[in-house]
Amino acid sequence: MAHGHKSDEKVVFVGDSRVRKRTVPVSKVPPDYSSYPGKSEAFIPNFLLKEWMVGVVVLVGFLVLTISEPAPLGYPADPTNAGFIPMPDWYFLFLYQFLKLQYVSKDYVVLGTVGVPGIAFGALLLAPFLDTGKERRFYKRPITSILMLLSLISVFYLTKQSWDHYQHELQLTNTVPEHILREEKAREAAAKGQEPGEAAAEAANIPLVDKDDPAVELTKKAQCVACHGTDLKGNESAGIPSFHGIGDEFKKEQLVDIVTNGAGGGKMPAFKDKLTAEEIDQLTTWLAKQKKAE
Numbered sequence: 001m002a003h004g005h006k007s008d009e010k011v012v013f014v015g016d017s018r019v020r021k022r023t024v025p026v027s028k029v030p031p032d033y034s035s036y037p038g039k040s041e042a043f044i045p046n047f048l049l050k051e052w053m054v055g056v057v058v059l060v061g062f063l064v065l066t067i068s069e070p071a072p073l074g075y076p077a078d079p080t081n082a083g084f085i086p087m088p089d090w091y092f093l094f095l096y097q098f099l100k101l102q103y104v105s106k107d108y109v110v111l112g113t114v115g116v117p118g119i120a121f122g123a124l125l126l127a128p129f130l131d132t133g134k135e136r137r138f139y140k141r142p143i144t145s146i147l148m149l150l151s152l153i154s155v156f157y158l159t160k161q162s163w164d165h166y167q168h169e170l171q172l173t174n175t176v177p178e179h180i181l182r183e184e185k186a187r188e189a190a191a192k193g194q195e196p197g198e199a200a201a202e203a204a205n206i207p208l209v210d211k212d213d214p215a216v217e218l219t220k221k222a223q224c225v226a227c228h229g230t231d232l233k234g235n236e237s238a239g240i241p242s243f244h245g246i247g248d249e250f251k252k253e254q255l256v257d258i259v260t261n262g263a264g265g266g267k268m269p270a271f272k273d274k275l276t277a278e279e280i281d282q283l284t285t286w287l288a289k290q291k292k293a294e
């Protein structure tokens with residue numbers, strides 16, 4: 001179809017039986033952006049370039065933020081910490097709580113882990129095919145809106161319930177979560193004008209008094225070492241005190257009571273059935289001697 005100088009050239013359209021004739025009149029075809037000068041623009045490259053610039057700024061901002069403020073790491077895992085109550089991140093609390101319900105746990109756990117979430121996400125995938133109405137206003141789409149409201153309400157409810165359960169459990173077991181424990185310790189240390197962690201380091205550096213006392217054998221025999229450590233330095237992150245310098249904190253009578261009857265709501269077990277009175281006496285006499293050298 002060359003439009004040369006010869007204006008008398010005949011233009012021939014070649015029909016193709018495979019291409020159906022348009023049934024929409026040209027006047028009905030929606031106009032493209034060029035019909036709205038000043039109000040719209042070409043997608044490529046104008047619009048895309050703008051979007052891309054914004055994307056780059058956000059990305060660089062993110063990079064700067066992550067480099068200047070490294071993400072905090074959690075505490076090292078401690079398998080001996082019996083007081084630890086594992087909890088998922090807040091946005092999974094509702095699922096966590098959901099799995100405690102009677103008919104989605106134990107024998108029905110497959111229903112809870114695969115069944116119900118499968119139906120929920122399957123429904124989301126199918127939504128564009130099921131909800132094909134042109135209507136966009138939520139109050140004109142009762143089924144979709146009600147389903148969405150119901151799921152929102154249940155997510156909020158389950159999250160709240162999960163958190164309440166957790167607080168209740170903490171109270172029942174007399175547990176202080178690790179991060180709060182550490183915060184308290186750090187605050188105490190700061191009040192004493194110490195750097196965080198200094199108190200613990202100090203405690204660990206106190207030498208044992210009378211290292212060859214027969215009571216040391218008793219700490220092994222009675223399995224104190226299983227929790228308080230073979231070096232008897234305790235485990236700070238699990239809230240288990242060190243024996244080094246423990247005589248500064250407790251008197252002999254207090255120590256006898258702790259070892260006989262336990263402490264910390266049962267986290268420190270009672271030894272009245274496992275050790276004889278003489279053994280407890282011997283052990284606590286030695287513990288009471290564990291003072292910091294002046």
Ligand code: HEC
Pocket residue numbers: 219222223224225226227228239240241246250255258259263264265267268269271283287
């Ligand atoms: C099952 C682990 C475990 C064993 C075994 C154990 N302890 Fe403890 N002990 C703990 C914990 C946990 C605490 C902290 C309790 C608390 O939170 O007050 C503790 C605390 C203590 C305290 C200080 C009490 C206080 O209130 O701070 C003493 C003293 C003590 N233990 C002595 C012993 C002796 C002696 C033995 C061995 C005869 C022993 N423990 C065996 C876990 C244990």
